[in-house]
Amino acid sequence: MSLLRSAVGPIISVIMPGQCRVCLARECDLAGGVVCEHCWQDVQVFTSETPLCEKCGIPLGAPSRTAKPVCGQCDKWSFDRAFACGVYHGALASTIIALKERPLVSARMVQLIQSTLEREHDRTFDIVIPVPLSKRRELERGFNQAEMIAGVVSRYLKIPLLDSALHRTVHTPVHRAGMDDRARELTVEKAFSVSNADSIRGKNILLVDDVLTSGATADACAAVLKKNGASSVIVFTVARAVYRH
Numbered sequence: 729m730s731l732l733r734s735a736v737g738p739i740i741s742v743i744m745p746g747q748c749r750v751c752l753a754r755e756c757d758l759a760g761g762v763v764c765e766h767c768w769q770d771v772q773v774f775t776s777e778t779p780l781c782e783k784c785g786i787p788l789g790a791p792s793r794t795a796k797p798v799c800g801q802c803d804k805w806s807f808d809r810a811f812a813c814g815v816y817h818g819a820l821a822s823t824i825i826a827l828k829e830r831p832l833v834s835a836r837m838v839q840l841i842q843s844t845l846e847r848e849h850d851r852t853f854d855i856v857i858p859v860p861l862s863k864r865r866e867l868e869r870g871f872n873q874a875e876m877i878a879g880v881v882s883r884y885l886k887i888p889l890l891d892s893a894l895h896r897t898v899h900t901p902v903h904r905a906g907m908d909d910r911a912r913e914l915t916v917e918k919a920f921s922v923s924n925a926d927s928i929r930g931k932n933i934l935l936v937d938d939v940l941t942s943g944a945t946a947d948a949c950a951a952v953l954k955k956n957g958a959s960s961v962i963v964f965t966v967a968r969a970v971y972r973h
């Protein structure tokens with residue numbers, strides 16, 4: 729019996745086609761994605777009513793009527809502002825993880841990206857730039873998931889996608905165990921470079937990634953883009969991790 733159980737164990741933990749990756753319900757209508765509609769309903773999507781830090785876009789507690797709505801921890805970031813569709817959890821997290829396995833942005837995610845961009849009043853961007861992977865990581869994966877998202881953004885806003893200017897020069901594990909905040913920042917600080925400064929000089933850039941976690945990656949990209957003449961850098965990510973390191 730124990731032998732049978734150990735043989736069956738790993739098999740039943742595999743997600744079956746038509747099975748929701750969050751609630752594990754089977755034979756769901758996943759609409760071409762990996763999560764059922766019920767689980768999508770549980771996603772904490774940001775709206776114009778959500779109290780967010782006006783710089784980094786992290787959800788704040790109760791809205792303050794007097795003070796400026798800022799989290800107080802993002803002053804040093806080089807980007808001008810960041811915004812996201814919603815909180816990195818449940819359906820949104822599973823869909824982002826799935827996007828690293830297969831280069832397909834599900835219809836549900838496209839819809840969410842479009843409605844988030846619609847809610848943005850300031851949409852005067854000149855170019856969309858995806859956060860790059862290192863050459864090695866992109867070869868391993870076969871595609872860059874940030875570029876898939878940037879493609880959706882570029883088509884919707886009808887502004888060009890530029891993937892040839894910003895490069896990740898160092899292959900760094902993003903979350904190496906035992907690394908503190910500062911060590912993590914140092915590893916990404918020198919990881920990016922710009923190869924064609926003329927293509928970004930004086931431009932208002934929309935920098936796109938899948939998830940904003942510590943902010944260190946977006947900060948490093950924005951710093952190098954501005955150093956090379958970018959006029960402004962606003963960051964758009966599908967999800968925003970709400971914990972702080």
Ligand SMILES: [Zn+2]
Pocket residue numbers: 748749750751752753763764765766767
């Ligand atoms: Zn579900």
Ligand SMILES: [Zn+2]
Pocket residue numbers: 781782783784785786798799800801802
């Ligand atoms: Zn903030």
